[in-house]
Amino acid sequence: MIRLVTLDAYDPKVVDRLCKVLYTAFGVGCEHAGDMAVPAGQSEPFDAETLLAALPSPRAYADDKVLYLTQRKLKPRSLLSGELPTAGFALQNGPRALVSSAGVKDPEAGLKIIARHAMHQLGHTWELHHCLDPRCAMYPPWTLNFDAGDTFFDTFCRDKSEQKIRLAKS
Amino acid sequence: MVETPPPLTLAVGDRVVYPNQGVCRVTSVESKEVAGQTLTFVTMKREEDGAVVMVPEAKVRTIGIRKVSTRADVERVFSFLRSESDKANLDWKQRARTNVERMSQGGLLGLAEVVKGLQVLSELRPLPTKERELYDNARHLLVAELSAGLGIAEVDAEDSVDLVLFPPGRERPKRTAEEFRAPAGDDEGLELGDELLGLGGDLEVAGEGEAEPAEGEAEGEAEEAEAEEAPAKAKPAAKAKPEKPAPAKAKPAAKAKPAAKAPAKKAAKPAPKAKHKAKPKAKPAKASGKKK
Numbered sequence: 078m079i080r081l082v083t084l085d086a087y088d089p090k091v092v093d094r095l096c097k098v099l100y101t102a103f104g105v106g107c108e109h110a111g112d113m114a115v116p117a118g119q120s121e122p123f124d125a126e127t128l129l130a131a132l133p134s135p136r137a138y139a140d141d142k143v144l145y146l147t148q149r150k151l152k153p154r155s156l157l158s159g160e161l162p163t164a165g166f167a168l169q170n171g172p173r174a175l176v177s178s179a180g181v182k183d184p185e186a187g188l189k190i191i192a193r194h195a196m197h198q199l200g201h202t203w204e205l206h207h208c209l210d211p212r213c214a215m216y217p218p219w220t221l222n223f224d225a226g227d228t229f230f231d232t233f234c235r236d237k238s239e240q241k242i243r244l245a246k247s
Numbered sequence: 248m249v250e251t252p253p254p255l256t257l258a259v260g261d262r263v264v265y266p267n268q269g270v271c272r273v274t275s276v277e278s279k280e281v282a283g284q285t286l287t288f289v290t291m292k293r294e295e296d297g298a299v300v301m302v303p304e305a306k307v308r309t310i311g312i313r314k315v316s317t318r319a320d321v322e323r324v325f326s327f328l329r330s331e332s333d334k335a336n337l338d339w340k341q342r343a344r345t346n347v348e349r350m351s352q353g354g355l356l357g358l359a360e361v362v363k364g365l366q367v368l369s370e371l372r373p374l375p376t377k378e379r380e381l382y383d384n385a386r387h388l389l390v391a392e393l394s395a396g397l398g399i400a401e402v403d404a405e406d407s408v409d410l411v412l413f414p415p416g417r418e419r420p421k422r423t424a425e426e427f428r429a430p431a432g433d434d435e436g437l438e439l440g441d442e443l444l445g446l447g448g449d450l451e452v453a454g455e456g457e458a459e460p461a462e463g464e465a466e467g468e469a470e471e472a473e474a475e476e477a478p479a480k481a482k483p484a485a486k487a488k489p490e491k492p493a494p495a496k497a498k499p500a501a502k503a504k505p506a507a508k509a510p511a512k513k514a515a516k517p518a519p520k521a522k523h524k525a526k527p528k529a530k531p532a533k534a535s536g537k538k539k
Contacts, residue, residue: 207386
């Protein structure tokens with residue numbers, strides 16, 4: 078089950094449609110688990126890793142994945158090979174993912190972009206690696222045409238995520 | 248003279264890399280009696296899923312187990328990934344062999360070579376399923392070791408690698424087969440080799456031995472052709488193949504093969520048909536066509 082937690086105010090229609098897209102992509106239920114305030118001590122732009130660690134978890138089962146959605150910006154991450162523009166963050170095989178819709182002015186019109194980033198980060202929580210197919214949502218999200226893509230997993234990533242979800246079922 | 252590498256001494260708590268398996272932690276080093284012999288076994292636990300493996304201490308080196316890479320090794324890998332060495336091998340057989348070797352040797356640079364080689368190849372055409380799996384495995388092992396070596400999260404290690412392979416703001420290059428082709432001299436050398444093989448085909452055994460790889464190669468080519476999503480490109484290539492081997496070269500091979508092949512393969516059919524000249528002549532011509 079995917080539990081969607083909003084850190085800012087979103088139109089319920091957008092949240093509903095996003096849940097539908099995620100349900101279609103992963104084949105597991107997705108529901109809005111409520112709103113949550115950003116913990117004290119965090120300032121915009123957020124450090125994705127710190128924020129994700131500081132956020133409290135909603136009630137969930139062991140194999141549930143929690144997706145936090147915010148409208149505020151995330152700080153670019155400093156990595157060994159350079160600075161990385163960040164629109165979301167999730168640990169490999171972790172239970173939680175964070176996605177920012179700061180780059181999308183109208184969440185209703187740009188739902189596809191938000192959904193693609195959400196799919197990408199949730200994919201990491203099911204141990205998916207980056208993909209070679211530019212159409213796939215697991216393609217590196219900082220690339221030029223990522224936002225123009227569809228809410229789609231290529232065959233390899235879809236099979237792998239299905240397998241991981243099946244194995245993780247409690 | 249073959250240099251023997253110094254023995255790897257492992258202690259409990261050491262982090263090691265087991266080729267094709269990933270990062271493991273040594274949990275015990277103990278002596279056990281097996282078939283009357285006392286052997287020292289190293290027990291390792293895979294960090295990813297806790298799978299346990301026991302290895303005789305004497306075999307640790309030969310298996311390819313090594314300590315987790317240092318920061319210097321990691322930097323060497325990044326400089327390789329940044330380098331312009333973007334050549335991919337178009338020969339699927341050679342490519343598969345070298346990639347499997349690299350994976351079983353278990354070196355960090357070898358893993359990076361597999362990842363980069365297949366990534367470059369994917370810019371020419373989509374990878375076949377097996378290679379896509381290999382790419383994912385290599386990437387998984389590479390990321391796990393980078394993360395263990397640098398003490399960072401796996402997701403950061405993966406993003407670091409991909410920041411180099413897929414730089415932000417730059418479009419993915421579209422490549423053509425010509426970019427990867429070997430210089431013309433190499434092809435001619437291969438043709439000469441084929442002719443020499445054809446001459447040697449007078450012997451029955453040589454004829455039989457030659458037929459099998461040709462079939463295997465054809466299968467592999469078919470697999471690759473299936474994987475290619477650009478039918479426009481694949482079709483002319485497939486058409487060109489049977490037309491090519493018409494000249495003199497095909498004939499000696501055709502003479503050599505029927506003698507070896509016909510009785511063995513057509514054993515179920517009546518004898519006079521197998522001896523018939525028209526049929527065997529047609530078959531080897533096809534086989535040599537595929538081979539080219």
